[in-house]
Amino acid sequence: MSNSSKEFPFPFTKDSYAYSNNSILLDPARSVAVSSHYIEEVKLKRNLLNQNHERCFRALPLSLEAQWEVLLLVFKELSTCEPQYFTLEQRGNAYQFTNHLLREVESFSFKDSSSIEVEPLDLAGRHVQEDLIIMGDRHDGLFLEAGQLCFPSNWSLTFVLGMEFKAIHTPVPGITDNRFIEKVERFITRIRPNSAWERKNWSVTITNKLDTPLETYSDWGKLRYNVTEANAGELVNLRVEVQRLYRLPVTNDILFSIHTYLLPLNELISNDEWLKKFYTNVKTLPKEIADYKGISLYKRELMTFLERALTQRKIER
Amino acid sequence: MNDRYVVRVEKMEQVTPTIKAFTLSSNTATLEQFGAGAHLTLHLPMGNRQYSLINNPLDMKNEYKIAVKNLGSEQGGSRYLHEQLEVGDIIEVSGPDNYFPVHLEAQHYLFFAAGIGITPFLSMMSYLSTLGKTFELHYAAPHVENCPFHEEITNKYSKQAYVYLGSREEKRKKLKEALRNRKVGTHVYMCGPKSFMEMLNDSTKELHFPQRVVHEERFRPALVIRDPKPFCVSVNGKDLVFVKENESLLERLRNEGYSIPYACRMGICGSCEVTLCEGEVLHSDSFLTEQEKKSKMLSCVSRGVGDIAIDVEQDGSEK
Numbered sequence: 001m002s003n004s005s006k007e008f009p010f011p012f013t014k015d016s017y018a019y020s021n022n023s024i025l026l027d028p029a030r031s032v033a034v035s036s037h038y039i040e041e042v043k044l045k046r047n048l049l050n051q052n053h054e055r056c057f058r059a060l061p062l063s064l065e066a067q068w069e070v071l072l073l074v075f076k077e078l079s080t081c082e083p084q085y086f087t088l089e090q091r092g093n094a095y096q097f098t099n100h101l102l103r104e105v106e107s108f109s110f111k112d113s114s115s116i117e118v119e120p121l122d123l124a125g126r127h128v129q130e131d132l133i134i135m136g137d138r139h140d141g142l143f144l145e146a147g148q149l150c151f152p153s154n155w156s157l158t159f160v161l162g163m164e165f166k167a168i169h170t171p172v173p174g175i176t177d178n179r180f181i182e183k184v185e186r187f188i189t190r191i192r193p194n195s196a197w198e199r200k201n202w203s204v205t206i207t208n209k210l211d212t213p214l215e216t217y218s219d220w221g222k223l224r225y226n227v228t229e230a231n232a233g234e235l236v237n238l239r240v241e242v243q244r245l246y247r248l249p250v251t252n253d254i255l256f257s258i259h260t261y262l263l264p265l266n267e268l269i270s271n272d273e274w275l276k277k278f279y280t281n282v283k284t285l286p287k288e289i290a291d292y293k294g295i296s297l298y299k300r301e302l303m304t305f306l307e308r309a310l311t312q313r314k315i316e317r
Numbered sequence: 318m319n320d321r322y323v324v325r326v327e328k329m330e331q332v333t334p335t336i337k338a339f340t341l342s343s344n345t346a347t348l349e350q351f352g353a354g355a356h357l358t359l360h361l362p363m364g365n366r367q368y369s370l371i372n373n374p375l376d377m378k379n380e381y382k383i384a385v386k387n388l389g390s391e392q393g394g395s396r397y398l399h400e401q402l403e404v405g406d407i408i409e410v411s412g413p414d415n416y417f418p419v420h421l422e423a424q425h426y427l428f429f430a431a432g433i434g435i436t437p438f439l440s441m442m443s444y445l446s447t448l449g450k451t452f453e454l455h456y457a458a459p460h461v462e463n464c465p466f467h468e469e470i471t472n473k474y475s476k477q478a479y480v481y482l483g484s485r486e487e488k489r490k491k492l493k494e495a496l497r498n499r500k501v502g503t504h505v506y507m508c509g510p511k512s513f514m515e516m517l518n519d520s521t522k523e524l525h526f527p528q529r530v531v532h533e534e535r536f537r538p539a540l541v542i543r544d545p546k547p548f549c550v551s552v553n554g555k556d557l558v559f560v561k562e563n564e565s566l567l568e569r570l571r572n573e574g575y576s577i578p579y580a581c582r583m584g585i586c587g588s589c590e591v592t593l594c595e596g597e598v599l600h601s602d603s604f605l606t607e608q609e610k611k612s613k614m615l616s617c618v619s620r621g622v623g624d625i626a627i628d629v630e631q632d633g634s635e636k
């Protein structure tokens with residue numbers, strides 16, 4: 001098995017898929033994770049940030065306190081949970097963070113913006129694989145106030161900056177049915193300080209491209225037309241986002257981190273259980289969700305590919 | 318957030334004749350950070366008690382500080398803390414948690430405190446001072462001797478603090494005056510006895526403050542059902558279901574074939590909501606509002622008392 005397979009957070013637990021609040025409490029609370037793709041993905045993030053900074057990083061002035069809180073939280077967590085890769089030293093207000101994987105040192109004074117070259121969230125994000133979003137918990141709702149977003153699944157940070165949680169979710173089909181998104185929002189506002197919840201979201205990407213922002217849709221969206229039964233195993237990737245919601249204790253805002261994993265179908269189908277679950281879930285996926293996730297264009301080819309794999313491996317449908 | 322852990326009493330200070338401040342710390346554990354307005358739960362022999370943390374969140378050196386007024390009742394937690402506790406003692410705590418967070422989007426803060434209700438504002442004022450934000454404290458007490466932290470406050474916040482001693486009527490008038498002619502973006506925070514809060518709430522309504530900028534500690538901690546009892550449920554006006562003491566309503570309903578969605582099973586996400594038609598319920602969630610509790614219950618944690626009647630949706634949708 002490859003590292004990608006071993007680490008892959010397979011998202012399906014049931015035989016059919018519907019949007020649900022599938023969050024679980026994380027004990028101990030964590031905001032980020034380091035995978036075997038750390039170095040290549042962090043380098044890719046940095047390239048994207050350097051080339052398209054406006055697209056990948058946005059922050060409102062109000063988020064500055066929370067940004068500093070996130071910077072220290074992430075650096076502390078990395079050095080405590082992965083001490084072989086990261087260390088953090090503190091002398092009064094002065095900090096020194098060492099990233100042994102990249103052989104880099106970051107020195108800064110806490111809450112002194114002149115001591116760093118980019119905004120605090122931007123700095124934190126350059127040392128993790130995750131996209132990092134700060135949701136401000138305001139008296140009138142949860143608002144997206146800052147983000148470092150390199151690997152979105154067809155959305156735009158520029159578009160959602162400053163938007164309220166429910167408004168951000170309006171493109172998702174059926175999301176307001178039974179007050180679903182309203183309940184999710186209330187759930188988030190009730191997350192207690194220093195606790196974290198984790199959920200998985202999934203989609204499908206053509207090629208192993210992590211950076212699929214709305215802004216470059218014209219480049220990667222058309223690849224959906226290229227899927228055939230013969231190339232699906234190579235071209236089609238199951239894309240899983242492990243999302244964490246972490247209540248920042250001091251500012252009381254929410255850190256939303258997204259760690260994206262890709263697995264080509266050729267690797268996925270070598271696990272019988274995964275193959276079967278993926279097949280039944282895509283097969284029974286409601287049309288509006290399939291459309292939203294962009295699967296409808298090549299669903300027939302994908303199904304034929306999966307059915308052939310099931311037959312070859314003698315698995316009952 | 319830590320569930321339960323122990324801290325050591327490092328220091329005790331008499332603040333007023335009836336109020337003591339306690340400094341709690343740990344040699345072995347790193348105490349978690351907290352925000353202004355947060356509280357700590359103390360697990361005492363007579364039950365759990367919540368106290369606001371009074372230190373500056375941005376200057377927390379592995380210690381929590383609380384201030385406790387001795388309410389004097391025989392079995393009371395405050396009396397225990399005042400009379401039984403000594404420096405060096407170990408107590409069990411959980412948290413910190415925060416039901417009274419200070420919203421950074423405010424342009425200006427008006428704090429209203431009465432007596433020991435001052436405690437959450439001590440952390441808020443030092444926090445906001447560090448951030449350079451503007452605030453005012455309007456603080457009512459019967460006399461200077463019964464005005465906790467009077468000296469500290471008037472020294473540290475001489476320009477922001479207004480202390481009201483005088484008669485009840487006079488105080489009311491002045492407090493109301495303090496609410497008048499405020500700029501858009503001003504947030505009001507209040508903490509004190511019930512009558513004090515009601516008076517201020519009425520005044521904010523009279524003066525047309527948007528209710529979302531008026532803050533008090535609203536959410537009570539979720540009730541923990543220590544000794545669950547069996548109960549009987551009539552579902553959708555027909556089926557009768559019996560919930561045993563060692564199972565939840567959610568489990569029972571799912572076993573009976575109702576496809577109730579669920580996620581957290583901790584009363585936090587609201588997924589497992591059912592409609593309450595009749596009967597008394599012990600609500601043990603931290604999700605529903607007081608208003609919603611009249612007609613809804615979360616089946617993973619809350620329990621009926623005796624007989625109840627509920628409606629559940631039949632279509633089995635997971636949303």
Ligand code: HEM
Pocket residue numbers: 019020021022023133135144154155160165168169171172184188199201202203254256289292293
């Ligand atoms: C608080 C942080 C969150 C942010 C910033 C966020 C943001 C987003 C965005 C930008 C999208 C894509 C919308 C589009 O197509 O333009 C999305 C989709 C979605 N979100 Fe969230 N979200 C958050 C939390 C959650 C949570 C906690 C849940 C559920 C428990 C949730 C459920 C969903 C669902 C079901 C979709 C559709 C995904 C798909 O089918 O691929 N979100 N979210």
Ligand code: FES
Pocket residue numbers: 578579580581582583584585586587588589590602604615616617618
């Ligand atoms: S399952 Fe989350 S509140 Fe009941």
